[in-house]
Amino acid sequence: MGFQSIDELEDALRAADYLPDRGLSTALYLALALSKPVLLEGEAGVGKTEAAKALASVLDARLIRLQCYEGLDVAHAVYEWNYPRQLLHIRAAQEGTLREEDLFGPEYLIRRPLLEAIDSDEPVVLLIDEIDRADEEFEAFLLEVLSDFQITIPELGTIAARRRPAVILTSNRTRELHDALKRRALFHWIGHPSIDREIAIVRLRVPGVPERLAAEAAAFVRELRGLDLAKPPGVAETIDWAMALNALGRKEIDAEVVQQTLGSVLKYREDVDAVQDETLSRLVEAARAAAATG
C-alpha cells in the first residue's frame, strides 16, 4: 500500500498541499491498511471531497468520482448499453443473421464510474460523493458492490476487481445512512479545523497572502461560526474569501472591506443581513484582536 505509518502518509498529504488533522490522516491510513471504505461526515465545506483528491494524488492513483443525487440508478452509476450503436448494428445486419452476443459485447457498453473503478488496471481512488443524496435502493446496491468488489452484467458475466480501489464516501448527513453500510466502513467525523490549522490552510492555498490577513480572515470566520447562521462558513469559504481580500491588495481587514466581500463567506441573504452594522464591527474588532495576540 505504499505508506508504512500515519506520519508518512501525513507528510505526503502535506507535500500535496493538503493539511489533514491527525484524525483524518489516521482514517485514510487505516482505509489503506485495512482496505476498507471510509465514510467522511461533516458540515459542508470542511474539505471532505478535497481529502479524496489529495489521497488520489499521493497514491498516484486515478480519482473516479460518483456524484450521488436522488434517482441515481445503475444506468448512471455502473453501466448502460449504447442503444444508438446497437440499433445501427441491427440495421446493418438486417440481411444476415444476428446473434444476441453480437449486440451485447464490451464495445456496446457505456462504462459509468463504479464499473470504471472496479474494472481498472491502474490504482484508483473511488469517491462516492454525498451518498446521503442517493435513495435507499441505491445504497443497498452500493453495499453489495462494496462487499464483493464485483459487478454482474447479465449479458457479459461477472467482473471482479483485480485490485481493490480505495473507497471514500462522503455525507452531509441530510439523512442517516443504513447501518449495514456504516458497518462496512470506517467512520470519521470532520469538524471545523482549529484556528492555527485554518490559518495554515489559508496560507497554503492562497499563495502570497500576508500572514496577518490570513490570521484575521480565519479569526473572523471563526467568529461567524459562533453566530446563529443558516449556513456557517466552512474552510472552503475562508479560502475563497482570503483569495478575494488578497486580490484586492488588502493587508488586513476592516469593517468596510468585510462589508464589500461578505458575499464570498456567507451564502444566504438572511445570513448576510444578520451580520451588519454593529454586529459586523464587533466581529471585525474581535477578529483583529484575536489575530494580534495569536
Add this chain to the structure above:
Amino acid sequence: MAAGDAILGHVVTFGRVLHEAGLEIGPGRVADALRALDAVDLERQEDVYFSLRQTLVSRHDELDLFDRAFSAWFLRAPVLPPARTRSAATTETRVGAQSDRLRAREAEEDGEQSDPLELGASGQELLRDKDFAELTGDELRRLRELIRRIARTRPERHSRRRTPDSRGDRLDVRRMIRRSLRAGGDPLDRPLRARKNVPRKLVVLCDVSGSMDSYARALLLFLHAVVGTGRGVEAFAFGTRLSRLTPDLATRDPDAALARCTEAVVDWGSGTRIGASLREFNEVYGRRALSRGAIVLIVSDGWEREDPELVGREMAKLARAAYAIVWVNPLKGNPQYQPLAGGMRAALPYVDRFLPGHNLRSLEELAAVLAGIERRHAA
C-alpha cells in the same frame, strides 16, 4: 504475545463497555478495531484514540459517549456517568404517570391478547370520541391496533426513479432492444417506464411537557406506528429541550421510549420552550436538510414559556424548508378553544393545517389530512 493478549483483552472489554452504554458493537467491529491497532503505533495516544473511534463508532451523535468511555477506560480519568444511567433514580419522583404505565404493561402481559377490534361497535364508537386525557391504561391498549391502522397511510410524492410500468411515460430502450431481437430488429414491442410514488418525508415534533402528558401517550402510540411504516420518518420530542426519538421508537416499546425521552427533555417546574426547541431543530437538523420537502407535524398545546416572537421566527425558517406544516393541538378539541396562547398565535401564520388530535376520531382526520396534503403556504 503477552502484550497482544493484553490489548485483545482491553479492546474486547472496552467494546463491552460501549455496548452497555448503548452503542451497537458487534464482533466484526471489535475485529476491525484490533486490526486497526495492529496497523498503528500504540505509543501515540491520539492514534489509538482515532483508530478505536473510527472502527467502533459510526454515528456523529455517539461520539460524546465514546469520548467519555474512552477517557474512563484508557485514561482512567474520573467521568460523569452517561445521562441514561440516571433515569432509575429520577423517574421514581414521577409516580403517577409511571405507575399508570406499569399497570398498562402488566395488564398487557397477563390479559389474553384479544383483538382490540372486537370491542363491539358501540364500545368502539365511545372510545373513538373519548378525550385521550380521560382514557385508562386499558382503554389505551385497546386503541393501539386502531391507531396503528390509521398511521399506516403515508403521504406520497413522485420519485425521480423510474421502474417498468405498462402505463409509463418513457420508453424503456434497453428492453425494447432486447425484445426487438426476436423480431429481427424491429421494435414491435414498446415497453415503458414510469416514475413511482414514494412516501414523502415526515418529521414529527412532539411536545411532551407536563401540560401535554395525557395526550403525549396516545400520540406516541401514533408516532410509534408511523415510524413503523418505514424509512423517511423522523420523530423528535421536546419540552425545555429537543431530543431525537426515532431510534427509540424503532426499537423499543412506545411507553419506555416516552419515559426515556421525557426524562431527557423536560425539566420539571419549568415550562415548555417551543421557540428554543424549534431553533435547535432548525439549527441541528434543518441545516442537514432533514426538513426540506418534508411534511412537518408539530404536536403541542402552544404554551410558550419564554419568547413567543422566537416561535414565530423559527416557524418562518421551518416553513421555508418544509413542504407543509401541520399543527396538532389537543386543546382545539374543545369547541370553546381559541388560540390565545402567545406561542400558538405566533406560529399559526406558518401553519398549513391546524387540527385537534385529542381523540381517535381526530387522529383519523389527521391521517386523512396527511395522506392528501398539498403545499399551501408560499415558499
